[in-house]
Amino acid sequence: MRNRTEILQDCFPLNPSKNRRRRFIENRENEELTSSEEASDKEEEKEISESSTFIIDPKRIGNTKWCQCGMCRLMETAVESICCYDVPEMNVKIPVDAFSITDNTEFQNECTNLERQDWNFRMSKFNINSQPRWPEYMRKLAYRAFIVWIYIFLGFQNRKPIPSCAVNEIRTFPDPQGHYVGFLFPSDYVAEDLAYESD
Numbered sequence: 588m589r590n591r592t593e594i595l596q597d598c599f600p601l602n603p604s605k606n607r608r609r610r611f612i613e614n615r616e617n618e619e620l621t622s623s624e625e626a627s628d629k630e631e632e633k634e635i636s637e638s639s640t641f642i643i644d645p646k647r648i649g650n651t652k653w654c655q656c657g658m659c660r661l662m663e664t665a666v667e668s669i670c671c672y673d674v675p676e677m678n679v680k681i682p683v684d685a686f687s688i689t690d691n692t693e694f695q696n697e698c699t700n701l702e703r704q705d706w707n708f709r710m711s712k713f714n715i716n717s718q719p720r721w722p723e724y725m726r727k728l729a730y731r732a733f734i735v736w737i738y739i740f741l742g743f744q745n746r747k748p749i750p751s752c753a754v755n756e757i758r759t760f761p762d763p764q765g766h767y768v769g770f771l772f773p774s775d776y777v778a779e780d781l782a783y784e785s786d
């Protein structure tokens with residue numbers, strides 16, 4: 588199948604886990620790395636470490652002076668207090684005639700459309716035993732859809748904060764008590780989720 592002329596590249600060329608696996612196999616066959624490969628690996632590690640840094644500025648808490656789009660709201664932590672203009676991957680997706688990433692029609696279709704989120708849920712859980720808590724799960728799916736739309740693939744336990752304007756749009760699936768978890772690092776967890784998770 589790979590030898591067919593119609594297939595020009597892999598299905599997911601930006602998937603870093605496949606690149607790592609491919610490099611591992613090549614290294615095992617060759618037994619030695621050339622100096623150019625070592626330099627490229629160091630450059631990739633440097634790019635990954637630079638892209639995984641967060642904007643943590645305590646001055647951002649309690650005000651929205653940092654907002655460039657005019658759609659951001661107050662957030663509880665400095666990590667969550669980012670604007671869509673602060674992230675280079677999002678600048679490309681902000682429409683020319685709009686102010687924010689939330690004005691993009693793809694954002695509205697992928698993240699805030701109820702039918703789309705229900706479809707995402709059904710595709711992620713093939714054996715559906717019970718319906719989840721609706722607004723909470725719809726928010727979780729919308730956050731995931733946003734991350735996939737912007738970054739394509741992050742990898743295991745690699746998390747990035749979502750801009751305040753996008754978070755507030757996604758919260759159109761409201762929590763009845765108004766309790767929202769916010770951004771969690773990979774080592775953080777919500778204790779009540781452990782009691783309810785059966786997967």
